[in-house]
Amino acid sequence: MLHPRTKGRVALRQERNREALVQAGYSVMSEKGIDAATMQEIAERADVGAGTVYSYFKSKDELAVSVIERVMHDLAVRIEEVTNTFTDPAQVYAYGVRAVIEAATGDLRWRQLLNRPEVIAEAMFRRHGPFAIRDLENAARAGRFTLTDARLGFKIACYAIVGASLAIVQDEFPPAAIEAAVVRLLCMAGLSEQDAVQLASRPRPPLAPESLPTSQP
Amino acid sequence: MLHPRTKGRVALRQERNREALVQAGYSVMSEKGIDAATMQEIAERADVGAGTVYSYFKSKDELAVSVIERVMHDLAVRIEEVTNTFTDPAQVYAYGVRAVIEAATGDLRWRQLLNRPEVIAEAMFRRHGPFAIRDLENAARAGRFTLTDARLGFKIACYAIVGASLAIVQDEFPPAAIEAAVVRLLCMAGLSEQDAVQLASRPRPPLAPESLPTSQP
DNA sequence: GCTCTATCTCGAATATCATTCAAGTTCGAG
DNA sequence: CTCGAACTTGAATGATATTCGAGATAGAGC
Numbered sequence: 001m002l003h004p005r006t007k008g009r010v011a012l013r014q015e016r017n018r019e020a021l022v023q024a025g026y027s028v029m030s031e032k033g034i035d036a037a038t039m040q041e042i043a044e045r046a047d048v049g050a051g052t053v054y055s056y057f058k059s060k061d062e063l064a065v066s067v068i069e070r071v072m073h074d075l076a077v078r079i080e081e082v083t084n085t086f087t088d089p090a091q092v093y094a095y096g097v098r099a100v101i102e103a104a105t106g107d108l109r110w111r112q113l114l115n116r117p118e119v120i121a122e123a124m125f126r127r128h129g130p131f132a133i134r135d136l137e138n139a140a141r142a143g144r145f146t147l148t149d150a151r152l153g154f155k156i157a158c159y160a161i162v163g164a165s166l167a168i169v170q171d172e173f174p175p176a177a178i179e180a181a182v183v184r185l186l187c188m189a190g191l192s193e194q195d196a197v198q199l200a201s202r203p204r205p206p207l208a209p210e211s212l213p214t215s216q217p
Numbered sequence: 218m219l220h221p222r223t224k225g226r227v228a229l230r231q232e233r234n235r236e237a238l239v240q241a242g243y244s245v246m247s248e249k250g251i252d253a254a255t256m257q258e259i260a261e262r263a264d265v266g267a268g269t270v271y272s273y274f275k276s277k278d279e280l281a282v283s284v285i286e287r288v289m290h291d292l293a294v295r296i297e298e299v300t301n302t303f304t305d306p307a308q309v310y311a312y313g314v315r316a317v318i319e320a321a322t323g324d325l326r327w328r329q330l331l332n333r334p335e336v337i338a339e340a341m342f343r344r345h346g347p348f349a350i351r352d353l354e355n356a357a358r359a360g361r362f363t364l365t366d367a368r369l370g371f372k373i374a375c376y377a378i379v380g381a382s383l384a385i386v387q388d389e390f391p392p393a394a395i396e397a398a399v400v401r402l403l404c405m406a407g408l409s410e411q412d413a414v415q416l417a418s419r420p421r422p423p424l425a426p427e428s429l430p431t432s433q434p
Numbered sequence: 435g436c437t438c439t440a441t442c443t444c445g446a447a448t449a450t451c452a453t454t455c456a457a458g459t460t461c462g463a464g
Numbered sequence: 465c466t467c468g469a470a471c472t473t474g475a476a477t478g479a480t481a482t483t484c485g486a487g488a489t490a491g492a493g494c
Contacts, residue, residue, distance in 0.1 A: 010461060010471075039452060049473040051454075060452065117334040121380060146410035149397050155384050156377045156401055163338060163376025164369075173369055180366050184373055188405035193363035227442075227490060234443095256481060266444035268483075277481065 018056050020046040025067040030109035034064050034116050061119075068119055071110070072127035075103055078208045080131055089138035090145060093189065094199050096132055097161065098182045099207055100124065104165035105178065107210070111169050114162065121158040129154055136189060146190030157185055235273050237263040242284040247326035251281050251333055278336075285336055288327070289344035292320055295425045297348055306355035307362060310406065311416045313349055314378065315399045316424055317341065321382035322395065324427070328386050331379065338375040346371055353406060363407030374402055 024046035028037040039060055043050045057063040079099050083092040104110045104120075113120060129151075136150035147153045164181040167173050179200050186196035241262035245254040256277055260267045274280040296316050300309040321327045321337075330337060346368075353367035364370045381398040384390050396417050403413035 008462070013460095014471085038450090043474095050452095051474065052472055054453070055471070115335065117338070117376070118332070118383065121334070146404070147401065149394070152381070152384075152390055152394055152397055153401055155389070156381050156398060159334070159380025159383075160373045160377040160405075164373050166335065166376075167369075167372050172372070177366070177369055180369055181373060184364065184370055184405050187363070187407055188377075188401050190404055190410050192409070193407050225491070231442085255479090260445095267481095268445065269443055271482070272442070 014056075017046065017048055017052070021048070021053060021056055021063065022066055022070055025063050026070065026109075029064065029067055030112050033112040034119075064116065065119055065123065068113055068116075068123040069127055071113070072123045074211055075100065076128045076131060078211070079128075082205055082207060088144070089135045089142060090186070090189075090191065090199060091202070093132060093135040093139060093145075094182060094186055094202075095204055096128065096135070097157070097185050098178065098200070098204070100128070100161055101165050101168075101178050101181060103207075104161070105168045105175065110165075114166050114169060117159070117162045117166065121162045124158045124161065125155055128158075132157075139189070144191065144195075147188075153189060157188065160185060160188070231273075234263065234265055234269070238265070238270060238273055238280065239283050239287055242280050243287065243326075246281065246284055247329050250329040251336075281333065282336055282340065285330055285333075285340040286344055288330070289340045291428055292317065293345045293348060295428070296345075299422055299424060305361070306352045306359060307403070307406075307408065307416060308419070310349060310352040310356060310362075311399060311403055311419075312421055313345065313352070314374065314402050315395065315417070315421070317345070317378055318382050318385075318395050318398060320424075321378070322385045322392065331383050331386060334376070334379045334383065338379045341375045341378065342372055345375075349374075356406070361408065361412075364405075370406055374405065377402060377405070 021042065024042045024044075025037070027045055028042050031037075039053055040050055042063070043053050046053075053063065057066065079096050082099075083095050086092045086095070104114060132154050133150045136145060136147065136153055139145040140147055140150065161181075164173075164177070168175060168177055168181075182200040183193070183196045186199060187193060191199065238259065241259045242254070244262055245259050248254075256270055257267055259280070260270050263270075270280065274283065296313050300312050303309045303312070321331060349371045350367045353362060353364065353370055356362040357364055357367065378398075381390075381394070385392060385394055385398075399417040400410070400413045403416060404410060408416065
């Protein structure tokens with residue numbers, strides 16, 4: 001141990017590889033869709049052998065989950081940055097719901113990922129849950145919302161959000177339906193129609209830009 | 218045209234084949250799950266060649282959609298049979314929502330199908346939609362519900378129902394959560410918490426038994 | 435009743451990947 | 465510098481959805 005390195009070359013390379021694989025996975029999957037993405041191409045873009053992927057992820061599905069969790073985590077952090085100055089917990093929740101639907105319907109790269117509703121919804125639940133459930137509970141405590149089981153409420157909301165996003169992306173509803181969907185989700189949390197409409201239409205500060213690197217040009 | 222048959226032997230065989238394929242698809246898919254079901258086995262159970270399946274369905278996915286639509290249709294009809302004597306449209310909707318979640322979580326065969334949330338939710342929307350949207354609109358007109366876009370509301374509800382069912386099937390929530398989920402969905406339609414709780418806990422007449430034939434014993 | 439063709443059915447052959455694994459390579463402790 | 469453990473590699477494997485040419489069938493016309 002001449003130079004007391006905290007990490008050896010192996011550990012460093014492994015970190016780089018894992019990161020490169022998640023990036024490459026995002027790149028390919030958001031370009032072609034999760035099913036059409038091949039492990040071969042992902043491995044190539046990450047510049048590792050095809051078999052190496054399997055020392056990092058047990059299966060293609062596990063890689064997809066990691067990719068989507070990364071995207072969700074990034075979004076959750078950006079939402080938290082904006083809303084941590086809000087005082088009304090109901091407004092925090094409303095902002096979050098809307099931000100997710102807008103991200104899912106606005107960004108071409110997200111659309112490809114939507115075709116795994118279960119994966120998306122579960123990743124959303126895991127990554128946004130800690131914040132969203134806290135907000136739901138705070139709002140309930142403050143008498144703004146009436147729901148009693150915030151976890152169940154948010155679980156349902158995650159699937160509902162994916163469903164609404166899919167429907168809008170597939171042009172079954174116009175983008176303007178986003179607001180109506182937010183209203184329904186606020187009602188689900190236990191707000192009156194009137195309060196929900198009012199809350200959903202409030203002006204909102206913008207979200208910071210996506211921080212995940214873009215696929216190559 | 219000696220015996221004026223409305224349908225020739227070919228047409229009859231085709232009807233039988235299509236039907237047999239949907240039955241066989243249901244049989245295998247509900248036994249092993251949609252992904253693990255092979256076209257080979259489905260073709261065998263339907264007693265047709267493997268390639269023949271493709272003269273009836275463009276792809277495995279299209280077959281899965283037909284299978285699930287069949288199941289949904291059957292359930293929708295049975296729900297309608299019970300609720301067409303109800304007078305409160307909100308109660309009709311509540312009954313339907315609960316019946317679907319109970320079917321999805323109670324029947325082992327349904328569980329295997331849940332792993333295609335998008336397919337399930339879309340089939341639910343198409344088959345139950347005509348009834349459910351009518352009920353939502355009636356209830357809204359009667360001042361029971363406050364939602365303004367029943368189609369959007371039910372689209373969201375379908376995904377929410379699948380999400381809740383999945384969570385219960387996977388033991389993230391106890392079966393008792395069904396009632397709480399129904400309450401949330403009623404709130405989403407625009408009922409107050411109090412009314413929703415009251416409506417969800419009313420005694421319900423039983424559903425007729427499943428009319429799809431069981432897989433072989 | 436017989437023939438002929440358009441149509442349907444068959445299942446072996448194909449194509450496509452996810453995943454595995456035997457062989458080679460790299461790291462770093464001693 | 466040496467050696468083994470751990471990591472990489474990419475060609476081989478296996479599974480299976482889908483295709484396709486050959487063979488069977490129905491039924492219209494004679």
